[in-house]
Amino acid sequence: MNQQRQHNANRDQDFGDVDRAGVLVALSRILPTAALLSTAEDLKPYECDGLSAYRELPLAVVLPEDEAQVVAVLKACHARGVPVVARGAGTGLSGGALPHKHGVVLSLAKLKKILHLDPVARVAVVQPGVRNLAISEAAAPCGLYYAPDPSSQIACSIGGNIAENSGGVHCLKYGLTVHNVLRVRAVTIEGEVIEFGNHALDAPGLDMLALLIGSEGMLAVVTEVTVKLTPKPLLAQVIMASFDDVEKAGDAVAAIIAAGIIPAGLEMMDKAATAAVEPYVKAGYDLNAEAILLCESDGTPEEVSEEIAAMRSVLEHSGATDIRVSLSEAERLRYWSGRKAAFPAMGRISPDYYCMDGTIPRKRVAEMLKAIAAMEKKYGLRCANVFHAGDGNLHPLILYDANVPDELARTEAFGAEILALSVALGGAITGEHGVGVEKIGAMCVQFDSAALSVFHAIKHSFDAQGLLNPGKAVPTLHRCAEFGRMHVHGGGLKFPELERF
Amino acid sequence: MMQSFVEQIHAATSERPLRLRGGGGKDFYGNHVNTGHGEILDTREYSGIVAYEPTELVITARCGTPLTEIEAALAGQDQMLAFEPPHFSAAATIGGCVASGLSGPRRAAVGAVRDFVLGVKMLDGAGTSLTFGGQVMKNVAGYDVARLMTGSLGTLGLLLEVSLKVLPLPVAEATLRLEAPQDKALELMNRWAGQPLPVSATCWQDDLLTLRLSGARSAVVAAQQRIGGELVNDANFWRDLREQKSDFFTNDLSHLSHLSLWRLSLPSVAPPLNLPGAQLIEWGGSLRWLRSGADAAGIRTAAAQAGGHATLFRGSAEQKSAAGVFQPLPAALLTLHRKLKQSFDPKGIFNPGRMYREM
Numbered sequence: 001m002n003q004q005r006q007h008n009a010n011r012d013q014d015f016g017d018v019d020r021a022g023v024l025v026a027l028s029r030i031l032p033t034a035a036l037l038s039t040a041e042d043l044k045p046y047e048c049d050g051l052s053a054y055r056e057l058p059l060a061v062v063l064p065e066d067e068a069q070v071v072a073v074l075k076a077c078h079a080r081g082v083p084v085v086a087r088g089a090g091t092g093l094s095g096g097a098l099p100h101k102h103g104v105v106l107s108l109a110k111l112k113k114i115l116h117l118d119p120v121a122r123v124a125v126v127q128p129g130v131r132n133l134a135i136s137e138a139a140a141p142c143g144l145y146y147a148p149d150p151s152s153q154i155a156c157s158i159g160g161n162i163a164e165n166s167g168g169v170h171c172l173k174y175g176l177t178v179h180n181v182l183r184v185r186a187v188t189i190e191g192e193v194i195e196f197g198n199h200a201l202d203a204p205g206l207d208m209l210a211l212l213i214g215s216e217g218m219l220a221v222v223t224e225v226t227v228k229l230t231p232k233p234l235l236a237q238v239i240m241a242s243f244d245d246v247e248k249a250g251d252a253v254a255a256i257i258a259a260g261i262i263p264a265g266l267e268m269m270d271k272a273a274t275a276a277v278e279p280y281v282k283a284g285y286d287l288n289a290e291a292i293l294l295c296e297s298d299g300t301p302e303e304v305s306e307e308i309a310a311m312r313s314v315l316e317h318s319g320a321t322d323i324r325v326s327l328s329e330a331e332r333l334r335y336w337s338g339r340k341a342a343f344p345a346m347g348r349i350s351p352d353y354y355c356m357d358g359t360i361p362r363k364r365v366a367e368m369l370k371a372i373a374a375m376e377k378k379y380g381l382r383c384a385n386v387f388h389a390g391d392g393n394l395h396p397l398i399l400y401d402a403n404v405p406d407e408l409a410r411t412e413a414f415g416a417e418i419l420a421l422s423v424a425l426g427g428a429i430t431g432e433h434g435v436g437v438e439k440i441g442a443m444c445v446q447f448d449s450a451a452l453s454v455f456h457a458i459k460h461s462f463d464a465q466g467l468l469n470p471g472k473a474v475p476t477l478h479r480c481a482e483f484g485r486m487h488v489h490g491g492g493l494k495f496p497e498l499e500r501f
Numbered sequence: 502m503m504q505s506f507v508e509q510i511h512a513a514t515s516e517r518p519l520r521l522r523g524g525g526g527k528d529f530y531g532n533h534v535n536t537g538h539g540e541i542l543d544t545r546e547y548s549g550i551v552a553y554e555p556t557e558l559v560i561t562a563r564c565g566t567p568l569t570e571i572e573a574a575l576a577g578q579d580q581m582l583a584f585e586p587p588h589f590s591a592a593a594t595i596g597g598c599v600a601s602g603l604s605g606p607r608r609a610a611v612g613a614v615r616d617f618v619l620g621v622k623m624l625d626g627a628g629t630s631l632t633f634g635g636q637v638m639k640n641v642a643g644y645d646v647a648r649l650m651t652g653s654l655g656t657l658g659l660l661l662e663v664s665l666k667v668l669p670l671p672v673a674e675a676t677l678r679l680e681a682p683q684d685k686a687l688e689l690m691n692r693w694a695g696q697p698l699p700v701s702a703t704c705w706q707d708d709l710l711t712l713r714l715s716g717a718r719s720a721v722v723a724a725q726q727r728i729g730g731e732l733v734n735d736a737n738f739w740r741d742l743r744e745q746k747s748d749f750f751t752n753d754l755s756h757l758s759h760l761s762l763w764r765l766s767l768p769s770v771a772p773p774l775n776l777p778g779a780q781l782i783e784w785g786g787s788l789r790w791l792r793s794g795a796d797a798a799g800i801r802t803a804a805a806q807a808g809g810h811a812t813l814f815r816g817s818a819e820q821k822s823a824a825g826v827f828q829p830l831p832a833a834l835l836t837l838h839r840k841l842k843q844s845f846d847p848k849g850i851f852n853p854g855r856m857y858r859e860m
């Protein structure tokens with residue numbers, strides 16, 4: 001039993017003393033040879049997640065086949081004070097699944113069974129490695145689907161969705177992961193299996209299900225999930241509206257909400273984004289527009305025609321220069337295909353891109369876009385903007401080339417400035433991609449040391465030794481002090497109580 | 502005002518803990534708080550809407566703001582608190598609403614209080630002011646403490662300010678009623694919920710199933726034709742149900758001894774419960790109210806076997822202290838509760854015992 005480890009709010013732990021050989025022996029007693037990877041060559045595919053700017057080889061990767069093996073692995077790591085990083089499909093965009101140098105990557109990829117689907121109760125019980133889209137595919141014959149639809153839904157796992165509280169283009173109307181999950185079964189670092197939530201609409205006690213969702217693999221490892229299934233709307237139609245000015249497009253978003261409409265999806269792309277996407281997917285976007293809005297209505301045919309008419313009228317009054325309504329399902333999907341393929345499309349016009357994820361109040365959208373245009377000049381980098389306009393969740397995509405010295409550094413500074421502005425405009429540093437390693441510094445901008453200390457206390461309640469995903473999601477106060485030394489906010493030092501180096 | 506809260510918190514001890522209270526209308530809910538020589542912390546003077554922007558779909562208000570004030574402001578802009586919270590008193594406050602976590606008839610259709618909470622400001626057991634979440638729809642920075650606070654019954658801290666997502670009022674509504682025995686009603690409610698129908702509330706009692714449709718006018722009309730039943734013109738039906746003022750809750754059943762009101766939260770498909778007493782069903786089958794003199798253990802076992810839990814919603818002080826108001830937690834989960842309580846409120850001064858004796 002390792003006695004020295006102790007999660008604490010002040011400093012990151014070192015873990016340099018992990019007994020590598022001892023851990024491998026212990027793991028080899030739990031797992032078949034093929035499910036324990038430890039050579040550099042085997043570890044390589046796990047060195048990063050979707051944020052490839054950060055890479056690290058772990059001590060080992062384990063691929064358990066069932067919950068009992070997950071429990072055994074966690075107990076073994078707990079007994080030896082070894083860090084554990086859970087991993088789903090590795091599509092995360094904040095480095096949440098980045099391995100720990102002295103730790104074990106616990107892949108849930110083999111737990112991919114849909115255990116039970118009940119069309120009458122409208123629930124599906126699935127293992128954590130099940131892909132997001134696979135749930136909707138399994139439910140489709142019953143006229144049901146799983147509503148949260150991240151653009152990565154063909155690949156990302158439900159376990160990863162829980163960890164990040166992922167959203168999608170339809171979450172304005174249908175909610176995020178937290179609104180669509182009824183129950184999570186998870187294993188603590190001590191190997192204790194706990195159920196959070198149930199198949200009713202609430203559970204006794206504190207809402208720890210909400211606490212677990214979005215906790216980035218820091219509190220427990222998810223081994224089973226019950227999701228809520230939603231009836232498929234009879235019809236969906238999307239409007240594509242062009243604007244000759246981003247500000248007008250931003251105002252149109254507010255005007256739609258003010259008219260009492262909650263569209264099924266309300267997305268914006270600027271000219272740089274449509275220009276990048278169009279040659280790739282041929283969605284039929286208006287390339288002359290400064291911005292386009294995609295505005296979807298779904299429901300019964302009667303509802304949809306009523307709502308489409310109302311949205312069209314608002315968009316016209318807001319100065320749309322062109323309005324097209326999808327007339328077939330194929331056309332609707334084509335309009336969306338460009339939006340959903342926006343990230344990979346950037347990979348075709350730029351060697352690398354860096355996706356930001358700040359949220360702001362809707363009314364500040366135009367202001368933010370103007371500020372980003374100024375930052376493009378300041379940092380000498382291009383930026384394309386796609387975003388979940390209805391929720392005020394921006395995805396500026398900063399284009400850079402990692403092979404050009406200092407471009408990554410300029411990109412990160414650009415990104416950090418966007419996030420600081422998001423907070424200043426009354427928003428948050430991340431709407432759906434999570435903090436991971438990437439935004440750990442930006443956390444010090446959004447939260448003061450008192451709030452961070454509460455996060456650390458919560459972490460301590462679940463994982464006193466601080467072994468689950470160390471160094472992610474919540475910065476230590478020492479880290480923020482260092483960050484504050486580099487970035488002094490508003491003339492005053494944050495964390496003045498901490499010693500500085 | 503906030504300063505006096507901080508002073509009260511500083512002065513409180515485990516022997517002299519605080520009972521947090523807004524309008525007081527939900528004092529009945531939860532276990533008895535043993536304040537000993539402690540005092541009540543009354544939130545009502547810390548009141549007022551801080552920000553409300555209809556196009557942002559967000560309202561921020563201080564904890565002591567009357568629920569009626571908030572609902573009136575929203576109605577003025579054709580918006581609403583979609584979870585339809587019960588007031589249980591004209592003095593109900595928004596802080597009490599969030600802390601109790603209770604939702605009304607629309608819950609199964611749109612979500613509970615916790616689904617609409619975007620952010621909170623609060624004071625912890627040391628009197629430290631903390632902010633979690635915010636005023637934006639999406640925010641995954643840090644653990645979701647705002648939702649953890651929702652329904653925590655004032656056991657973790659004092660809510661100072663809450664930000665809630667609001668929704669437009671439905672354009673059209675209609676209430677329908679059909680005859681159906683319980684098993685048939687459960688089947689119908691589950692079937693409707695699996696179809697794209699604008700059902701926003703359901704209530705079954707005495708072989709009558711009442712439902713509400715809300716949404717676009719055309720959708721309500723179409724659903725009305727499809728479902729059938731007779732149109733009900735009782736503007737107060739859903740409000741009375743929400744406030745527990747309808748006959749089911751108020752009928753004098755005192756000839757039955759030890760009658761309590763139980764709230765059973767179950768999977769919507771759970772079959773009719775075979776328990777003595779009168780039942781009323783809401784939330785598409787997920788919420789079953791039971792007025793019964795049956796013993797707590799039997800009710801709790803039945804609820805657990807059906808996959809849910811039972812709350813002694815209204816009962817005598819003796820019964821509450823004997824059975825506990827809330828379904829007991831498994832040991833590992835209770836341990837986590839205790840640890841969280843310890844980190845938010847190490848002195849044990851906020852509503853001790855109101856949720857569980859151990860916290």
Ligand SMILES: Cc1cc2nc3c(=O)[nH]c(=O)nc-3n(C[C@H](O)[C@H](O)[C@H](O)COP(=O)(O)OP(=O)(O)OC[C@H]3O[C@@H](n4cnc5c(N)ncnc54)[C@H](O)[C@@H]3O)c2cc1C
Nearest residue numbers: 088089090091092096150151157159160163166167217222
């Ligand atoms: C092209 C592209 C588009 C994207 N679009 C969206 C989008 O529209 N919306 C959105 O929200 N996100 C989007 N993402 C981000 C990403 O897909 C989501 O964050 C997704 O939920 C990650 O799932 P994953 O299985 O890949 O998790 P991973 O990347 O493997 O892990 C993510 C985090 O979850 C933890 N984790 C994984 N499994 C478990 C488990 N079983 N128990 C505990 N912790 C676990 C990991 O430790 C890590 O912290 C996109 C990514 C890409 C590459």
